[in-house]
Amino acid sequence: MSALTSESRLVDSFETRIAGIDSVDLDKLHALSMSVAWPHRREDWQFLREFGQGIAAIDEIGRILGSAMWFPYDDRFATIGMVITSPRLQANGAGQWLMRHALDQVAGRNLGLNSTRAARRLYLSLDFVSEAPVYQCQGEATLPPDVELSDGAVVRPLDAGDLGPIADLDRVAFGTDRRLLLARLIASSKGVVLVRGGRIEAFSLCRRFGRGHVVGPVVASSDADAIAVIHPHAVEHAGAFLRLDTREKGGIFGDFLSRCGLAIYDMVTTMSLGEPWLPNPGHQAEHQPKTYALVSQALG
Ligand SMILES: CC(C)(COP(=O)(O)OP(=O)(O)OC[C@H]1O[C@@H](n2cnc3c(N)ncnc32)[C@H](O)[C@@H]1OP(=O)(O)O)[C@@H](O)C(=O)NCCC(=O)NCCS
Structure with missing residues (x-):
């Protein structure tokens, strides 16, 4: 093996800050959702930003590494969605970090979300309960x-x-x-x-x-x-x-x-935190x- 191929270096060290989702570039949010193969268009993100609230995790040079949004329908209930961490950062605790921020913002409300398979463990660790599959x-x-x-x-x-x-x-x-x-x-x-x-x-x-x-x-x-x-x-x-x-x-x-x-x-799974979301x-x-x-x- 040549010296070139065996050389390695730690390059994944990101200093990250949280910003309001309204303040970040729509194209970068779009790139984030495309990086996890989600179909949202820029317009779909914009619709969600206008209706809901959210945060983005940004590194020192302005790259968006993650997002989380919440949609408070009233003072008793909100849904959570658009929880994404950039593939190169996954399984490093960023999902937990973003969710903790989101949960602080909707504290006191019953919560509902639709969890992908990838996110199930994250939400279970935050005490969300599975209710029903969504096809x-x-x-x-x-x-x-x-x-x-x-x-x-x-x-x-x-x-x-x-x-x-x-x-x-x-x-x-x-x-x-x-x-x-x-x-x-x-x-x-x-x-x-x-x-x-x-x-x-x-x-x-x-x-x-x-x-x-x-x-x-x-x-x-x-x-x-x-x-x-x-x-x-x-x-x-x-x-x-x-x-x-x-x-x-x-x-x-x-x-x-x-x-x-x-x-x-x-298939995703409807989950809730607080009172059950779906009627029995x-x-x-x-x-x-x-x-x-x-x-x-x-x-x-
Ligand atoms: C779901 C997602 C946001 C999780 O983000 P993350 O930054 O990897 O989350 P964390 O590193 O904080 O990990 C949270 C938990 O999930 C576990 N986890 C992370 N990636 C996992 C994987 N690929 N498979 C199984 N478990 C995984 C972690 O071990 C951790 O478990 P723990 O709290 O018991 O230790 C991220 O994988 C993602 O963006 N996926 C694609 C988009 C998506 O499906 N979003 C969810 C929408 S509902």
Whole structure:
């Protein structure tokens, strides 16, 4: 072996400081998420920065080595997301460090997050408890079969005046009022509502995200209604990349997603700290609105 190849040097010694996520360069945040193969675009980061708060870990020459964000929906509940450490720094305690900062900022609230496999040990060590799997379904959308609407239901495009009723449905399903988030999402999404007897009983939003479009949130009281409000988005994006993150697997809903070309690509785990986040399925009343698709893994 030559002297050149056997030479080694310790180069991984970073002095790191924490900065507000608003103060750092969007392109560098984008590079950070790309370094862990996440699909977020600059615009997706910007949307999250405008809605939530967060921190970035920066080295002496301004490189971003990590991030963590939190989304305080009210003074009782927040989600945590966008927890990333640069691959060359992983397993050195940076994840713990960033999470401790984030947890300080949301102290006193119940917390929810969706954990990747890589992050599971980190969150378990911080006393988060696993609640349910989330299936990340995606692919090139295919034209789904027609759906029949039950009990005189009609499906129509969502308009700005629907914010109140859809926020009420979402609050029952999600457990916390997300009116502000929904108002922002409506501005950049196409929406569909299902109306029965003059009342909105289900809705879906679909927006640009990552590699294509994402459908979410979707709130409905039955698989059939959820399918009815997702169907128009699948038709519109047939032939293009579409994604939907759901806790529902199997049954007619799972079957419908498969027929839309949305196969399970990955799985994450919903976890909580404090009070349980998700309603206990055993205690959930029939025909109660539930979340069929997440806004995103970070926002729940
Ligand atoms: C998840 C992630 C943020 C963890 O960051 P990190 O800087 O490696 O975290 P830490 O060094 O503080 O390690 C935290 C714990 O996870 C363990 N850990 C770290 N990397 C691990 C790996 N690849 N496999 C198993 N355990 C691992 C550490 O040993 C540590 O456990 P301990 O507290 O019991 O000692 C980082 O791996 C990452 O950015 N992954 C890709 C993006 C991602 O999945 N983010 C999570 C979104 S929910």
